[in-house]
Amino acid sequence: MKFVDEFRDIELVRNLSAKIHEITTKEWTIMEICGGQTHCIMRYNLEEFLPEKIRLVHGPGCPVCVTPLEIIDKAVRIAQREDVIFTSFGDMLRVPGSEKDLMSVKAGGGDVRILYSPLDAIKIAEDNPDKKVVFFAIGFETTAPANAMAVKEASRRGLKNFSILSSHVLVPPAMEVILSSEQNRIEGFLAAGHVCTVMGYEEYIPIAGKYRIPIVVTGFEPVDILKGICHVVMQLEEGRYEVENAYGRVVSREGNLAARKLLKDVYDVTDMKWRGIGNIPLSGFRLASKYGEFNAEQIFDVGDIVQQESPLCIAGEVLQGLKKPGDCSAFGRECKPEHPLGAPMVSSEGACSAYYRFKKTEGMET
Amino acid sequence: MDFQLNCPIPISEYPVITMAHGSGGVLSHQLIDKMFRPAFSNEQLDAGHDGAVLASGSGEMAFTTDSFVVKPIFFPGGNIGDLAVNGTVNDLACCGATPEYLSVGMILEEGLPMEDLWKIVLSMKEAAGKAGVSIVTGDTKVVDHGSGDQIFINTSGLGRVREGVRIDPSSCRPGDVIILSGYIGDHGVAIMSAREGLEFETGIESDSAPLNGLVDAILDASTGISVLRDPTRGGVATTLNEISRSSGVGMVLDEKAIPVRKEVQGACEILGLDPLYIANEGKLLVIVPESEAGRVLEAMQNHSMGTHAAIIGKLTGDHPSVVRMTTSIGSGRIIDMLTGEQLPRIC
Numbered sequence: 042m043k044f045v046d047e048f049r050d051i052e053l054v055r056n057l058s059a060k061i062h063e064i065t066t067k068e069w070t071i072m073e074i075c076g077g078q079t080h081c082i083m084r085y086n087l088e089e090f091l092p093e094k095i096r097l098v099h100g101p102g103c104p105v106c107v108t109p110l111e112i113i114d115k116a117v118r119i120a121q122r123e124d125v126i127f128t129s130f131g132d133m134l135r136v137p138g139s140e141k142d143l144m145s146v147k148a149g150g151g152d153v154r155i156l157y158s159p160l161d162a163i164k165i166a167e168d169n170p171d172k173k174v175v176f177f178a179i180g181f182e183t184t185a186p187a188n189a190m191a192v193k194e195a196s197r198r199g200l201k202n203f204s205i206l207s208s209h210v211l212v213p214p215a216m217e218v219i220l221s222s223e224q225n226r227i228e229g230f231l232a233a234g235h236v237c238t239v240m241g242y243e244e245y246i247p248i249a250g251k252y253r254i255p256i257v258v259t260g261f262e263p264v265d266i267l268k269g270i271c272h273v274v275m276q277l278e279e280g281r282y283e284v285e286n287a288y289g290r291v292v293s294r295e296g297n298l299a300a301r302k303l304l305k306d307v308y309d310v311t312d313m314k315w316r317g318i319g320n321i322p323l324s325g326f327r328l329a330s331k332y333g334e335f336n337a338e339q340i341f342d343v344g345d346i347v348q349q350e351s352p353l354c355i356a357g358e359v360l361q362g363l364k365k366p367g368d369c370s371a372f373g374r375e376c377k378p379e380h381p382l383g384a385p386m387v388s389s390e391g392a393c394s395a396y397y398r399f400k401k402t403e404g405m406e407t
Numbered sequence: 408m409d410f411q412l413n414c415p416i417p418i419s420e421y422p423v424i425t426m427a428h429g430s431g432g433v434l435s436h437q438l439i440d441k442m443f444r445p446a447f448s449n450e451q452l453d454a455g456h457d458g459a460v461l462a463s464g465s466g467e468m469a470f471t472t473d474s475f476v477v478k479p480i481f482f483p484g485g486n487i488g489d490l491a492v493n494g495t496v497n498d499l500a501c502c503g504a505t506p507e508y509l510s511v512g513m514i515l516e517e518g519l520p521m522e523d524l525w526k527i528v529l530s531m532k533e534a535a536g537k538a539g540v541s542i543v544t545g546d547t548k549v550v551d552h553g554s555g556d557q558i559f560i561n562t563s564g565l566g567r568v569r570e571g572v573r574i575d576p577s578s579c580r581p582g583d584v585i586i587l588s589g590y591i592g593d594h595g596v597a598i599m600s601a602r603e604g605l606e607f608e609t610g611i612e613s614d615s616a617p618l619n620g621l622v623d624a625i626l627d628a629s630t631g632i633s634v635l636r637d638p639t640r641g642g643v644a645t646t647l648n649e650i651s652r653s654s655g656v657g658m659v660l661d662e663k664a665i666p667v668r669k670e671v672q673g674a675c676e677i678l679g680l681d682p683l684y685i686a687n688e689g690k691l692l693v694i695v696p697e698s699e700a701g702r703v704l705e706a707m708q709n710h711s712m713g714t715h716a717a718i719i720g721k722l723t724g725d726h727p728s729v730v731r732m733t734t735s736i737g738s739g740r741i742i743d744m745l746t747g748e749q750l751p752r753i754c
Contacts, residue, residue: 042669042672042673042676045672045676049735049736050736051735051736051737054736054737055737083740084734084740085734085736085738085740086734086738086739086740087738089738089739090736090738157607157678263736397743398741398743399740399741399743
């Protein structure tokens, strides 16, 4: 298939692998930010192509994984209401809240629907004027423009029965949290290609300088990821710390200007809680006050919900690259994809789920 | 397909199913006498008894049942009716049996358009004809509006096991070869493309079809077949895991050898799904000793249902009960069973 096969080409993979072997002289720890990259690394077992000196750790870039527990609980409470049609991207349905997930709300009779585009929720709202239609708007900078577009469109059409439960997070502040931790071992980043498609990569330049760390904008296919790793290793070996773009076929320096303008209009930057990590200043979007009528948290009575995480789950450390999924005592035992304790076991992009599916470690129950 | 040109709907006074159609009274009889019996007509059904009386013979019988609750009930390439016939026919065929008789139990929801029911009945008739099976007994119930989802169909089937055939995963051995009869994922993607909230345009049609003819061709070519399975829900990956676990033998698949249409691959790329886990309704997995693989593959490729058949992997003693795959870029990884439903990813 065009635009896919050429980036899964065995010869290109072998050449990049050989090049990385050739230039690597020291041990390096590199983090891929995005869950889509983690998924590809596992799916193609890309570590097979890397020298043992290169250690990959998996970053916080799985939107399902970092959405805070209390937002899930708020979603569950709203979705249980008889007057609500609750719409969501597919993989949010199995994310465990503190008592139940959205899948069980659906099983219990709640009207919970999986959508592929937030604009479909607008159509559902128009078709069901007697119901309140809520879209679960989560994700990084990547999904934010489409969700913003839905709000804008609802406003344009004068819809009174549409709202979003929004929990948008931003990549650069999370990178800074990881880098400023005393335990940090990350020496280079593969930046999330699709986030940069929207935002461009200028905002990473100060981070690379401040923390003296190479950041390479990287795509999601095997060839893309090996190319990104190759660029990071080259910088590390040469003592450089720059922002480079290894995903030029999609990403430009300034990103998608129309999308950025839309984000600026619809959202304000705000402090945000990350599941497993905690509060990070100025790390998320919230709906701007002029769009308050579309904010589900204002429409429904959910302000009292505040939640803590399962004590067994080490998702926070996994998401910051401090530990690998196999280091968790619950991994593959109390915590499996069919009954996840923490969010990284839920989404196929979550590090724990990816490990479970593709790597199974010894001692795991099957 | 437009059935109505040749087959006008036989019940015109009721545009939709009502509770009275399940009452056992006049309207129930009208449904049976005007719709089901003429469509499925055969000696046993026409006798009108409470059950079908079938001639018995020597040898072993295979017996299976399956219920169909697909949504939407009409999808590109088929509907719940042909699916219900083909599903049970295929389960019998995978036992090495020649499917002969089916029962049909229908649970209809009040309000189901009569025209939809008629389309479904006609496609069941056509599918049964293609597979060479007779629908010899049946039952109909009607539930209140809201208590069902338009129509649920259960089919059970009886078939005669071919003499000398013993389909038994425990006879799998390292070195045996895995053959797949054609493109995977067509059915699941066709259903998804028609499902509310995920609608997308695609030329992909469900592969719903009877496999008994293909199975006959395979069994004519070789007596050494240890496994015949149709990889329905959970797809090829799940079915192979089941076989691997029940036989205790490991498997290695070759990703490049697995036939996937580019439209299906494209839809999967966009939705974040893996074709290995997507349902098929007219595909067959065959496990056969290496010495007979060439003959079986050729027999399959010469049959219209197996034109794109390919060897996709083999059995190994290296990692018992674990399925692994050599990826398209030459690395290796585990192929696990599907957990829950495959859910479209966020981004």
